[in-house]
Amino acid sequence: MPDSIFTVSPAPHIKSGLSSRKIMYLVALSLLPAGIAGVYIFGLSSLKVIALSILACIASEAVFLKLRNKDPMVALDGSAILTGLLLAYNLPPEIPFWIPVIGGVVSIIIGKQIFGGLGHNIFNPALVGRVFLQISWPVYMTTWKNPRWAVDAVSTATPLAREGAASFSYMDLFLGNHGGCMGEVCILALLLGAAVLLFTKIISFHIPASFIGAVMLFGWIFGGEGFFKGDFIFHLLTGGLVLGAFFMATDYVTRPLTKKGKVIFGIGCGLLTILIRLRGGYPEGVSYAILFMNAVVPMIDRYTKTRKYGFVQG
Amino acid sequence: MNFIHPPEFKDQTRHKRIERLGLPKKVILPLSQHTGVPSQTLVKSGDTVKTGQLIASAKGFISANLHASVSGKIVAIEKSIHPVLGSFEAIIIESDGHDNKVFQEPKRDINTLSNEEIVDIVKEAGIVGLGGAAFPTHVKLSPPAAKKIDTLIINGAECEPFLSCDHRVMLEKPKELIAGIDLVAKVLGVKEVIIGIEENKLDAIEALGSALFRVKGEGCPSTSLGTGRVKVVKLKTRYPQGGEKQLIKTLLGREVPSEGLPLDIGCVVCNVQTVFSIYEAVYFGKPLYERVVTVAGSFLTKPKNVMARIGTPAKDLLESCGFIENGNAYKVVMGGPMTGVAQYSLDAPVIKGTSGILVLDKTLKVEEENECIRCSRCIEACPAGLMPCMIGIGVKNNRFDIAKSYEPLDCIECGSCGYVCPSNIQLVQLIKLAKLK
Numbered sequence: 001m002p003d004s005i006f007t008v009s010p011a012p013h014i015k016s017g018l019s020s021r022k023i024m025y026l027v028a029l030s031l032l033p034a035g036i037a038g039v040y041i042f043g044l045s046s047l048k049v050i051a052l053s054i055l056a057c058i059a060s061e062a063v064f065l066k067l068r069n070k071d072p073m074v075a076l077d078g079s080a081i082l083t084g085l086l087l088a089y090n091l092p093p094e095i096p097f098w099i100p101v102i103g104g105v106v107s108i109i110i111g112k113q114i115f116g117g118l119g120h121n122i123f124n125p126a127l128v129g130r131v132f133l134q135i136s137w138p139v140y141m142t143t144w145k146n147p148r149w150a151v152d153a154v155s156t157a158t159p160l161a162r163e164g165a166a167s168f169s170y171m172d173l174f175l176g177n178h179g180g181c182m183g184e185v186c187i188l189a190l191l192l193g194a195a196v197l198l199f200t201k202i203i204s205f206h207i208p209a210s211f212i213g214a215v216m217l218f219g220w221i222f223g224g225e226g227f228f229k230g231d232f233i234f235h236l237l238t239g240g241l242v243l244g245a246f247f248m249a250t251d252y253v254t255r256p257l258t259k260k261g262k263v264i265f266g267i268g269c270g271l272l273t274i275l276i277r278l279r280g281g282y283p284e285g286v287s288y289a290i291l292f293m294n295a296v297v298p299m300i301d302r303y304t305k306t307r308k309y310g311f312v313q314g
Numbered sequence: 315m316n317f318i319h320p321p322e323f324k325d326q327t328r329h330k331r332i333e334r335l336g337l338p339k340k341v342i343l344p345l346s347q348h349t350g351v352p353s354q355t356l357v358k359s360g361d362t363v364k365t366g367q368l369i370a371s372a373k374g375f376i377s378a379n380l381h382a383s384v385s386g387k388i389v390a391i392e393k394s395i396h397p398v399l400g401s402f403e404a405i406i407i408e409s410d411g412h413d414n415k416v417f418q419e420p421k422r423d424i425n426t427l428s429n430e431e432i433v434d435i436v437k438e439a440g441i442v443g444l445g446g447a448a449f450p451t452h453v454k455l456s457p458p459a460a461k462k463i464d465t466l467i468i469n470g471a472e473c474e475p476f477l478s479c480d481h482r483v484m485l486e487k488p489k490e491l492i493a494g495i496d497l498v499a500k501v502l503g504v505k506e507v508i509i510g511i512e513e514n515k516l517d518a519i520e521a522l523g524s525a526l527f528r529v530k531g532e533g534c535p536s537t538s539l540g541t542g543r544v545k546v547v548k549l550k551t552r553y554p555q556g557g558e559k560q561l562i563k564t565l566l567g568r569e570v571p572s573e574g575l576p577l578d579i580g581c582v583v584c585n586v587q588t589v590f591s592i593y594e595a596v597y598f599g600k601p602l603y604e605r606v607v608t609v610a611g612s613f614l615t616k617p618k619n620v621m622a623r624i625g626t627p628a629k630d631l632l633e634s635c636g637f638i639e640n641g642n643a644y645k646v647v648m649g650g651p652m653t654g655v656a657q658y659s660l661d662a663p664v665i666k667g668t669s670g671i672l673v674l675d676k677t678l679k680v681e682e683e684n685e686c687i688r689c690s691r692c693i694e695a696c697p698a699g700l701m702p703c704m705i706g707i708g709v710k711n712n713r714f715d716i717a718k719s720y721e722p723l724d725c726i727e728c729g730s731c732g733y734v735c736p737s738n739i740q741l742v743q744l745i746k747l748a749k750l751k
Contacts, residue, residue, distance in 0.1 A: 008657070009645070010656075011647075011652060011655065012651060012730075012733045013645060013678060014475065014651045014733065015732075015733060016318075016320070018734075020737050022736070023736055119686050119687050252688045255688075257693055257701060306701055308572065309559060309572075309697070310572040310698075
């Protein structure tokens with residue numbers, strides 16, 4: 001019997017079988033319903049934005065990996081595709097073709113690779129790209145397209161810009177029958193994908209529940225004339241809250257590690273979102289709220305370590 | 315407490331009776347098979363020995379005796395292959411094929427043995443914890459006077475996938491186990507005995523339950539059995555339920571303090587096979603020179619549970635289980651798949667702590683390691699409540715100060731973090747490194 005033909009490696013010798021790559025592609029898959037809804041509502045121009053954004057992300061990742069003397073094929077590990085998808089979902093459905101391209105490049109290079117690539121970035125890459133575009137080309141980034149079947153092709157405000165609010169029913173908002181970013185309007189489709197993520201335990205409920213809970217609570221307290229008169233359902237259904245809470249704030253790399261930390265992070269995101277929505281210069285605050293909370297993740301992690309076995313008597 | 319649920323893989327051997335094989339031609343007996351100081355050689359090359367003869371003695375308190383596992387001639391005392399340590403000084407005996415035993419059934423009244431005498435017998439017999447850690451059992455049985463032990467826990471969880479050796483011992487030797495438990499309970503003077511068995515072994519729970527019922531009727535020397543303070547508890551099937559600290563927490567709700575021992579919180583945990591060998595030593599004067607080993611995995615036509623002599627090369631056991639060497643065997647592991655050690659050679663011998671020999675195929679291939687994506691699965695899997703990924707990141711960046719701040723010393727090395735890690739990071743390895751620094 002010939003020896004030393006066996007592989008020697010440290011224990012454990014069996015694995016759960018869930019790989020990072022599988023996780024990435026599962027998240028991408030769970031985003032599919034929202035994308036289909038976006039294309040259905042706003043037409044094929046949205047598909048173009050999605051495609052350009054994903055391609056820009058993969059291409060810039062591959063080029064940068066090559067420059068770092070790493071295998072460029074790693075660009076297909078699913079994370080770049082996910083960033084591209086999320087970026088596109090945060091863009092208006094009809095914009096010049098170079099906007100998603102620049103957004104993708106900025107997301108990957110400034111948002112991710114500069115920090116050392118996957119696992120090392122501080123901020124959610126897709127949101128870095130989105131905010132970069134928002135600051136650089138605010139007009140393009142806030143020119144909203146109405147649903148295909150609407151009388152006016154172009155609307156200038158999302159429901160969150162307050163003057164437009166009155167004309168939308170909760171059902172319209174839930175189904176996405178209004179102007180907005182292509183991936184954030186159809187709450188129904190987003191919840192479908194979110195259910196998949198929760199069911200497969202890719203994400204836990206801690207961040208989405210505390211984030212959305214905080215937005216609704218603070219929206220209710222401070223959102224109206226006087227206290228406790230705010231329309232919290234409106235705050236739930238508008239803007240990028242559902243997309244942000246389930247798909248962006250839950251990004252593994254940029255959220256805290258422990259359950260306690262996740263809840264603190266979620267509440268912080270919610271509080272900041274309401275603060276920006278009600279008092280800030282922008283009508284929408286989800287992106288900035290998440291980015292801001294991304295920055296304090298190391299601090300949250302430091303103060304929310306797990307309780308170790310054997311440190312408290314049972 | 316966190317647990318994981320790996321697939322069980324136990325069906326291959328759980329229904330197979332323990333088989334006794336032909337004697338090995340040669341046994342390799344490393345001087346270090348236990349936690350503590352290695353044993354001291356009492357024989358020299360060329361000596362003839364009998365089965366059960368003391369060939370190396372305990373050196374100091376935390377150490378263990380070592381006995382010849384076959385009769386024959388000592389052919390060498392040299393550095394030799396060791397299944398856990400890679401290589402270690404070992405006594406190599408060539409079997410004469412006769413298996414002449416040196417010990418005989420003592421003529422003594424078990425009921426009149428004093429506690430000290432029982433501990434002495436256990437020490438003489440070289441018994442160590444057979445669950446895997448191989449901690450000398452006589453040390454466990456002699457807690458300092460200041461520590462009051464109130465509970466004895468018998469560990470029949472056998473939570474490692476593939477393994478069914480403890481399961482078979484519980485099924486086939488329930489009466490003997492109860493007699494052994496009786497001895498240990500008496501020595502420790504405990505008020506309560508709990509036998510913990512995972513619910514995937516309902517037949518073993520039943521077997522021990524009914525053996526207990528019968529023994530109670532016959533009268534017992536130890537107060538705990540006599541007054542009926544013994545119970546069999548069904549445990550959830552989850553990993554690492556059989557970890558000493560996890561078992562205590564599940565059964566008693568107590569936590570062993572960090573860097574402390576179970577006896578600090580008044581309990582002692584014994585594996586079922588350890589109890590069985592205590593029984594054999596006290597009743598028959600038989601030293602520990604054989605144990606039940608599960609041989610399972612791929613490329614085996616006859617996977618089974620074997621009563622193997624300590625020192626038997628893995629090759630012998632695999633061949634007797636119909637191992638087909640076709641170049642596809644990917645890994646050979648001694649121990650369970652979660653904590654066992656991958657072998658580079660099939661000459662590696664069974665030692666006292668060896669619970670299984672597993673052949674794994676390429677479907678369990680080691681995948682390439684990727685960057686940590688901070689998914690926190692390891693944190694949610696860690697039964698010790700640690701943050702394995704943070705220790706890993708600290709070690710990888712040579713920041714042992716950071717790694718240390720996440721308490722790597724409390725890691726029980728169960729492998730749960732490595733099992734769940736989607737980036738295939740060898741977290742246990744990194745934590746072990748952090749422990750050493």
